Amino acid sequence: MINFTPLVKGYFHNRLTEHLRYIDHADSVQQGTLVQLVEKAALTELGRKYNFSTCRTYRDFAQRVPLYSYEDIRPMVMRMIKGEKDVLWPGIVTNFAQSSGTSGGKSKYIPITVDSFKRNHYQGASDVVAHYLNLNPESRIFGGKALILGGSFANDLQLPRGVMVGDLSANLIEYMNPLANLMRVPSKKIALMADWTEKLPALVEASMNEDITNLSGVPSWFLTLIKEVMHRKGVQCLHEVWPNLEVFFHGGVSFEPYRKQYESLCDMSKMHFLDTYNASEGFFAVQSSWDSTAMLLLLDVGVFYEFIPIEDTQSTTPEVYPIWEIEAGKTYELVITACNGLWRYRLGDTVRIEQLNPVKITIAGRTSNYINAFGEELMVHNADYAISAAEKATGAHVSDYTAAPFFASEGMQSHHEWLIEFDQHPTSLSEFALVLDNALKEVNSDYEAKRKGDIFLGAPQVMAMPQGAFDQWLATHGKLGGQRKVPRLCNDRHIVDEILQSFPF
Numbered sequence: 001m002i003n004f005t006p007l008v009k010g011y012f013h014n015r016l017t018e019h020l021r022y023i024d025h026a027d028s029v030q031q032g033t034l035v036q037l038v039e040k041a042a043l044t045e046l047g048r049k050y051n052f053s054t055c056r057t058y059r060d061f062a063q064r065v066p067l068y069s070y071e072d073i074r075p076m077v078m079r080m081i082k083g084e085k086d087v088l089w090p091g092i093v094t095n096f097a098q099s100s101g102t103s104g105g106k107s108k109y110i111p112i113t114v115d116s117f118k119r120n121h122y123q124g125a126s127d128v129v130a131h132y133l134n135l136n137p138e139s140r141i142f143g144g145k146a147l148i149l150g151g152s153f154a155n156d157l158q159l160p161r162g163v164m165v166g167d168l169s170a171n172l173i174e175y176m177n178p179l180a181n182l183m184r185v186p187s188k189k190i191a192l193m194a195d196w197t198e199k200l201p202a203l204v205e206a207s208m209n210e211d212i213t214n215l216s217g218v219p220s221w222f223l224t225l226i227k228e229v230m231h232r233k234g235v236q237c238l239h240e241v242w243p244n245l246e247v248f249f250h251g252g253v254s255f256e257p258y259r260k261q262y263e264s265l266c267d268m269s270k271m272h273f274l275d276t277y278n279a280s281e282g283f284f285a286v287q288s289s290w291d292s293t294a295m296l297l298l299l300d301v302g303v304f305y306e307f308i309p310i311e312d313t314q315s316t317t318p319e320v321y322p323i324w325e326i327e328a329g330k331t332y333e334l335v336i337t338a339c340n341g342l343w344r345y346r347l348g349d350t351v352r353i354e355q356l357n358p359v360k361i362t363i364a365g366r367t368s369n370y371i372n373a374f375g376e377e378l379m380v381h382n383a384d385y386a387i388s389a390a391e392k393a394t395g396a397h398v399s400d401y402t403a404a405p406f407f408a409s410e411g412m413q414s415h416h417e418w419l420i421e422f423d424q425h426p427t428s429l430s431e432f433a434l435v436l437d438n439a440l441k442e443v444n445s446d447y448e449a450k451r452k453g454d455i456f457l458g459a460p461q462v463m464a465m466p467q468g469a470f471d472q473w474l475a476t477h478g479k480l481g482g483q484r485k486v487p488r489l490c491n492d493r494h495i496v497d498e499i500l501q502s503f504p505f
Contacts, residue, residue, distance in 0.1 A: 003143035023358035027324035088341030097280035116340035119302035124283025149217030152194035218252035239267040294354040302339035307332035373405035386439035394426035413458035
């Protein structure tokens with residue numbers, strides 16, 4: 001295949017130059033973005049309600065518009081799905097990303113407007129490539145094809161004609177530029193298949209004889225695919241299948257628990273890994289340096305960001321700060337206003353501000369994805385760090401995990417119960433648990449205090465789960481494939497107990 005990389009480098013270089021020009025001016029760029037969003041939506045139902053036509057400053061906006069959760073906007077979104085126009089964003093919206101269920105168990109349907117396709121999701125993907133080419137000037141990424149692992153559209157909903165609901169990735173594949181489609185595998189027919197028992201072998205067949213230069217998707221799902229490809233080819237290294245493979249653009253979950261496995265499967269003299277923050281609600285950030293996995297916040301992609309201090313997230317009247325008032329080193333809940341019609345929307349994600357000027361972040365976890373049953377305030381980034389430390393110490397490879405509190409009962413002390421599916425088992429499960437415990441103490445002072453002397457909280461208990469246990473739980477809940485995943489941490493036991501009921505010990 002012809003290497004088109006030199007021909008398209010100019011386009012990406014121009015975008016990078018534009019991008020780098022504004023990153024030190026977050027305040028002015030973000031204020032300009034807010035003005036654009038408010039003006040565009042002035043005649044929508046929400047815009048009229050809050051009188052956007054006279055909204056001139058951030059303070060006007062923050063004083064008029066309350067913070068919204070998904071349940072607050074669900075009735076309006078459902079009206080949009082039925083074809084009502086000018087509700088949260090101008091015009092009729094026909095595409096919706098189906099996201100994981102809320103605490104009430106219902107799926108969320110995130111609007112994908114024409115503006116968010118163009119200004120955010122596709123622009124964000126383009127920015128990822130621009131930064132990668134800047135970091136790897138010798139790249140030949142367009143000398144082969146991209147392997148993009150996506151989800152599917154829902155087929156169990158009664159929808160008006162023309163309305164499409166499904167995984168974000170399915171929506172993006174459906175409307176991808178035809179020229180871009182020539183540079184990727186698999187075909188749209190295979191990419192959008194819903195049944196993963198049929199889709200996986202089709203993906204293997206479609207990709208294993210192609211010249212793949214780059215991968216895009218969720219680490220957990222890609223691991224299953226590439227292992228099957230290697231098995232079919234009878235090789236020990238992925239680059240024996242795809243010798244020109246050079247980069248994996250990953251997102252959806254933290255890469256750290258999977259890094260060791262990927263490194264063991266690849267020729268690391270050829271391979272790069274680039275982190276992205278791409279959610280159903282928007283494309284927000286991209287890693288811009290090999291020296292750190294902190295991601296550069298994208299400021300001109302149709303999203304206005306606000307931040308709630310982590311200690312204030314449970315307050316009914318939290319403090320909320322714009323980007324020009326945040327502090328480096330602090331963790332915040334992320335709030336977005338975007339060109340998909342989400343207004344002061346609480347994502348549920350928490351981010352740590354790693355630096356200012358330019359603003360770089362790491363994902364700390366979910367406001368609903370933590371354990372604080374005993375005052376330990378255990379977050380997902382703590383858990384990922386500890387899992388990685390235990391892997392290194394014991395030679396293990398973790399393919400998936402979840403954890404929950406165990407509340408004291410007769411003869412049993414309160415502790416955390418970890419269900420872990422190993423791709424490669426540790427030399428000693430008890431040593432794995434010990435390293436996990438010590439690593440959590442190292443990065444979380446609240447956890448360390450509660451563990452001191454085994455008085456308030458006992459040592460974590462680790463259970464090795466059978467292969468496929470988490471996939472079975474996802475399939476039972478209709479969440480197998482795409483960007484669906486088992487929550488890493490949960491403050492109650494409903495997920496852990498459901499899984500254990502299927503695999504009694």
